[in-house]
Amino acid sequence: MSTIDEGVRSMSTAFLFPGQGSQQPNMLHNLPDHTAVKETLEEACDLLSEDVLLMDTEERLQSTITVQMSLLIAGVAAVRALKAEGVTPDLVAGHSIGAFGAAVCAGVMDFKEALSIVKLRGELMERAFPSGYGMGVVLGLNESRLASIIEKYSSLEDPVYLANINSPDQIVISGAISGIEKVLKSVHSNGARKAKILDVSVPSHCKLLKSVSEELSARLRGVNSKQPAVPYAGNRNARPLRDKTEIIKDLTLSISHPVRWHDATSVLYELGARLFIEMPSGHVLSDLAKSAFPYARTFALSEGSITSAVILYDREKGTNG
Known part of the structure; x- marks a missing residue:
């Protein structure tokens, strides 16, 4: 087994982070009732100098910037609640903007830095293609x-x-x-x-966003990044990444390259993932995993509770451990 796969169990848990299109009105209001969630929402309010619970209205979610920040906040809040209850990932993957939540979960960057970058990412995207x-x-x-x-x-x-x-x-x-x-x-x-x-409203993941990728690269080069605690499946090349430089590169380039999501989750399955837990909002990624990997279990936190996730995680760990 190569160094990149060290620490991955034969029966592992993967956390999945959804991308734009999975947002829903009241998505932040509907997060699990957990201390870690409340603390994350308060932290986000302080970092953005606004009440983030005013962000998840149908009208506000018409903005690419607001959608991307809301998805990051929801993902990080959910991860912190799950980890507080003993549910930890062996592998992570995020679809498009969800990759930033995956990077925070893996310990590559902190929430404050990720939120700042995601806000910039949304601004650059909206500015590049305002319509059409x-x-x-x-x-x-x-x-x-x-x-x-x-x-x-x-x-x-x-x-x-x-x-x-x-x-x-x-x-x-x-x-x-x-x-x-x-x-x-x-x-x-x-x-x-x-x-x-x-x-x-933006043509993501194609060469039209090359200039956005280049501007984002300048900001990401200044990130105080750390080596990931768990493998991160790249969007662009669908490889399990264990090097912080490679993950930062993926976050930079994926905005102007196709997301090879099926290949990325197939890599997670090959590495032993048999439980896929999707962070809020929605259930698109868990549905895709369920269809692609019939022998794996899938769980969307938006459709269940932290308690249900803990029970499923403990059951899988007990069965396969």
Whole structure:
């Protein structure tokens, strides 16, 4: 076994952190009733100099900045509550903006630094593409088939790119809305089960955000980072990363490269993950894991309680330990 995999048990627990699109109104209000959650919300209020419980309204969540900060706050609050009750991860992975929650969970950076960077990330993204761009999702086509359709309809005026490979047949595309609409109109006749525009106003995870990635890189270079306590599955190359420099690089570059989520979680499974616990908000990632790995257990904290997570964790640990 290589150094990168040292410390990973044969039957392990992976914490998953969702990305933009998983946000829900009242997501911060609906976090578990736990001291660690309350303390994290208070800390976030102090760091941002505002009441974060005013951030999770439907209107405020139209902002990329607010969504990304809310997801980070929710993820870190949930992790702290779980850890306080003895539920600890052996592996972590975060989808897109969720990668920052995963990095905090792994000990690569502290919450204060992550919140500052995530706020900047959202600001840079909103500034780069104020309108006319976004993302869409296609279900029922594989990557190569969808890529060939994109090649047919993408142009300099209406660019479209593969963005997130969430599963072998659930793929998100990114680019100009006009170009995305052309692709989505075509995929049904090519065998897609479903296709729609997502409620996202920025063309994430494609070369259109290269300038944002470069600006973000300058900020991330100044991070007081530490070596991760557990392996972190990279978004961009779907490798288990145990070096802080590689994780910072992934956080920097993934914004302008496709998220290979299915490959990343497959790596976690290969490393022994048999319990996947998804941080708030939503259950998209746990649903994907359940579909991809039928022999693993999945749990979305948004749909359960800290107590339920503890019981499931202890049961798995007792069964497999």
